[in-house]
Amino acid sequence: xxxxxxxxxRALRLAGWLALGSLAGVLVFAYLPRPRDFDPAPLxxxxxxxxxxxxxxxxGIPHVYGxxxxxxxxxxxxxxxxxxxxxxAEVLLVSRGRLAEWRGREAAPxxxxxxxxxxxxxxxxxxxxxxxxxxxxxxxxxxDGVNHFAALHPERVPRGLLPATGADVVAGFAFRTPxxxxxxxxxxxxxxxxxxxxxxxxxxxxxxxxxxxxxxxxTGEVAARMGSNAIAxxxxxxxxxxxxxxxxxxxxxxxxxxxxEARLRSDEGWDMTGGVFPGSPVILHGVGPQLGWASTxxxxxxxxxxxxxxxxHDPGRYRLDGRFERLARREAVxxxxxxGHLTIPVRREVLRSVHGPVIRTEQGTFALRFAGxxxxxxxxxxxxxxxxxxxxxWRRAMRMLALPSLNFVYADRTGxxxxxxxxxxxxxxxxLDWSGLIPGDRSDLVPERTLPxxxxxxxxxxxxxxxxxxxxxxxxxxxxGEAPRPDDFASELGIETRLTNRARRALALLAxxxxxxxxDFRRIKFDKRYDPESGVVRLxxxxxxxxxxxxxxxxxxxxxxxxxAEVDDREAPLAILTAAPILFARRxxxxxxxxxxxxxxxxxxxxxxFGRLDPRWGEVNRLRRGSVxxxxxxxxxTLRAIEATRPGPDxxxxxxxxxxxxxxxxxxxxxxxxxxxxxxxxxxxxxxxSPHYADQAPLFAEERTRPVPMHPAExxxxxxxxxxxxxxxxxxxxxx
Numbered sequence: 001x002x003x004x005x006x007x008x009x010r011a012l013r014l015a016g017w018l019a020l021g022s023l024a025g026v027l028v029f030a031y032l033p034r035p036r037d038f039d040p041a042p043l044x045x046x047x048x049x050x051x052x053x054x055x056x057x058x059x060g061i062p063h064v065y066g067x068x069x070x071x072x073x074x075x076x077x078x079x080x081x082x083x084x085x086x087x088x089a090e091v092l093l094v095s096r097g098r099l100a101e102w103r104g105r106e107a108a109p110x111x112x113x114x115x116x117x118x119x120x121x122x123x124x125x126x127x128x129x130x131x132x133x134x135x136x137x138x139x140x141x142x143x144d145g146v147n148h149f150a151a152l153h154p155e156r157v158p159r160g161l162l163p164a165t166g167a168d169v170v171a172g173f174a175f176r177t178p179x180x181x182x183x184x185x186x187x188x189x190x191x192x193x194x195x196x197x198x199x200x201x202x203x204x205x206x207x208x209x210x211x212x213x214x215x216x217x218x219t220g221e222v223a224a225r226m227g228s229n230a231i232a233x234x235x236x237x238x239x240x241x242x243x244x245x246x247x248x249x250x251x252x253x254x255x256x257x258x259x260x261e262a263r264l265r266s267d268e269g270w271d272m273t274g275g276v277f278p279g280s281p282v283i284l285h286g287v288g289p290q291l292g293w294a295s296t297x298x299x300x301x302x303x304x305x306x307x308x309x310x311x312x313h314d315p316g317r318y319r320l321d322g323r324f325e326r327l328a329r330r331e332a333v334x335x336x337x338x339x340g341h342l343t344i345p346v347r348r349e350v351l352r353s354v355h356g357p358v359i360r361t362e363q364g365t366f367a368l369r370f371a372g373x374x375x376x377x378x379x380x381x382x383x384x385x386x387x388x389x390x391x392x393x394w395r396r397a398m399r400m401l402a403l404p405s406l407n408f409v410y411a412d413r414t415g416x417x418x419x420x421x422x423x424x425x426x427x428x429x430x431x432l433d434w435s436g437l438i439p440g441d442r443s444d445l446v447p448e449r450t451l452p453x454x455x456x457x458x459x460x461x462x463x464x465x466x467x468x469x470x471x472x473x474x475x476x477x478x479x480x481g482e483a484p485r486p487d488d489f490a491s492e493l494g495i496e497t498r499l500t501n502r503a504r505r506a507l508a509l510l511a512x513x514x515x516x517x518x519x520d521f522r523r524i525k526f527d528k529r530y531d532p533e534s535g536v537v538r539l540x541x542x543x544x545x546x547x548x549x550x551x552x553x554x555x556x557x558x559x560x561x562x563x564x565a566e567v568d569d570r571e572a573p574l575a576i577l578t579a580a581p582i583l584f585a586r587r588x589x590x591x592x593x594x595x596x597x598x599x600x601x602x603x604x605x606x607x608x609x610f611g612r613l614d615p616r617w618g619e620v621n622r623l624r625r626g627s628v629x630x631x632x633x634x635x636x637x638t639l640r641a642i643e644a645t646r647p648g649p650d651x652x653x654x655x656x657x658x659x660x661x662x663x664x665x666x667x668x669x670x671x672x673x674x675x676x677x678x679x680x681x682x683x684x685x686x687x688x689x690s691p692h693y694a695d696q697a698p699l700f701a702e703e704r705t706r707p708v709p710m711h712p713a714e715x716x717x718x719x720x721x722x723x724x725x726x727x728x729x730x731x732x733x734x735x736x
Contacts, residue, residue: 043163047145060682073142103337185588187359232418247287248663260683331347458484506639540579621635
């Protein structure tokens with residue numbers, strides 16, 4: 001993607017380096033042991049100032065109890081490092097624009113993007129002026145937790161990582177959030193000439209691998225493949241007067257956007273359980289005694305791309321309002337690892353116009369303007385949402401609009417439910433196709449204001465008593481007649497109109513059940529059926545229609561398919577293996593196989609590896625983790641969402657994303673909260689020696705959950721060990 005801009009191939013030629021000395025000398029330098037570049041003593045001493053205990057329950061889930069919010073943020077970082085330090089280290093290096101220094105050339109595009117988006121300047125400018133003292137304190141405490149753990153394990157620390165800082169944590173949030181709504185996809189389309197109004201990109205010029213593919217910092221591309229589910233049911237729809245919330249984001253099961261479960265509680269009033277990503281000091285979605293929320297990715301049009309007219313006599317100037325203005329220019333230095341410890345500096349220009357960051361491609365020069373490109377208050381908003389205890393307090397946090405996208409489904413102990421199609425929408429001039437290229441020579445086409453939060457599509461306490469967000473249009477978030485109306489929103493907002501299979505099924509199941517209890521709610525969540533109007537069913541029908549006499553057996557099998565993905569279904573393997581490659585390619589913009597071609601490939605795979613066209617779906621669809629190998633039901637775009645990118649060497653689909661951390665929250669008629677959750681693997685993300693590496697996998701495969709202790713007394717009965725960070729002797733301690 002950005003690799004073509006960097007021209008790293010030229011920078012990585014060794015000829016210039018060989019002039020500095022013999023190749024042997026370079027190799028000796030590169031592989032000599034490097035001295036530790038940090039002093040662990042002050043990092044350990046700083047960490048020991050915090051007052052916090054980590055209680056691990058029988059599933060290894062950390063329950064972090066501290067005196068202050070900062071104590072809790074520090075303890076969360078330490079606990080998460082125990083289970084997934086390498087990923088946290090990688091995220092922090094990304095948050096400094098220094099990943100290529102560790103990972104090499106393939107990571108340089110992400111580092112360039114970090115500078116192109118102006119993250120260092122934004123953080124330097126706003127860290128003390130835009131963020132509250134409390135937010136800075138939790139960011140710095142989280143960094144102290146990482147530093148403390150790293151200081152105790154210096155052999156695992158990448159050179160240049162320490163000390164992590166609160167500014168790194170804030171920068172990580174600022175860098176990630178635009179990718180949630182697909183900035184990475186826009187950049188790829190721009191380079192490949194796919195935007196409307198752009199000349200086609202170079203033929204047969206595939207994108208080089210980049211960290212934007214290896215490390216999807218948000219769900220931008222992941223959401224295009226899978227999605228997420230969030231459902232809320234109010235007492236008026238419940239059989240028992242309870243309020244129910246499903247938190248069910250679909251993420252990769254490992255890596256920088258894999259959910260890690262944590263329970264956080266401070267004496268200052270912070271009280272939440274839910275999911276965090278590596279590098280996050282706050283719950284990103286989850287519940288507390290008073291309220292909770294679930295998030296799903298939305299994809300409104302939040303990126304504007306401008307074609308700049310460059311001065312033919314001076315490439316540093318562009319036309320604006322009838323005159324040429326000079327591009328602001330600075331230089332980014334990206335250190336790129338060659339091998340061993342040897343790195344070289346690569347210098348690249350970073351340009352900016354009045355519109356925003358500027359990119360030169362083979363098709364021309366373009367400027368970007370995207371939601372959230374200026375502020376750094378994303379962590380501030382999440383923290384305020386974590387600390388809210390009422391709907392009005394939570395909604396005040398949402399009014400900040402520091403989070404430029406994401407749907408939110410809300411529920412609380414009073415029985416209130418709500419849905420927000422959140423977006424930081426620019427107030428665009430009407431009458432233009434803002435989804436394509438915009439002329440860059442008119443300043444009146446550069447939006448200066450953002451629509452207020454109350455202008456986004458939203459539903460509060462619908463009469464039907466249910467809300468659904470499944471990466472689908474907000475105009476079908478609840479029962480007919482109760483959702484926002486398309487005519488009330490300008491077309492230039494780019495609000496999506498698609499209806500996923502998950503949305504169709506959830507809406508149909510909720511509408512058919514006027515008295516929902518716990519069993520009903522779980523049945524809806526784990527539904528494995530495809531709606532007749534779903535994309536998967538249409539693709540299967542196209543494949544069946546395109547098959548000739550030589551595929552008569554395959555066509556008959558597809559005809560018998562009951563549109564389900566149950567473990568014992570025998571028609572599901574051929575149907576899903578036929579539809580999934582087409583579905584994924586269409587959603588991501590990649591070349592898609594034809595229906596007949598995909599059917600032939602699915603047929604060959606099943607015959608070769610299973611000796612038949614109709615093995616049970618659970619024989620094909622597997623959960624594998626260490627020595628665990630279990631059958632799975634569910635599939636792409638079912639409410640029981642399971643996805644594997646491609647079949648493995650044995651023909652099995654090894655699930656790697658989809659349903660990740662699943663959380664059911666129920667406030668009974670008296671307002672008392674009960675929480676059940678499950679993770680595909682376990683809390684020990686990267687440690688196969690841990691008993692919690694895959695201990696939740698059988699529960700997950702069987703669609704069962706475990707209770708989450710929300711009160712200290714409940715925790716005492718389920719605690720495995722308790723300790724202060726750095727003193728993991730497992731002493732009894734007390735769960736305050």
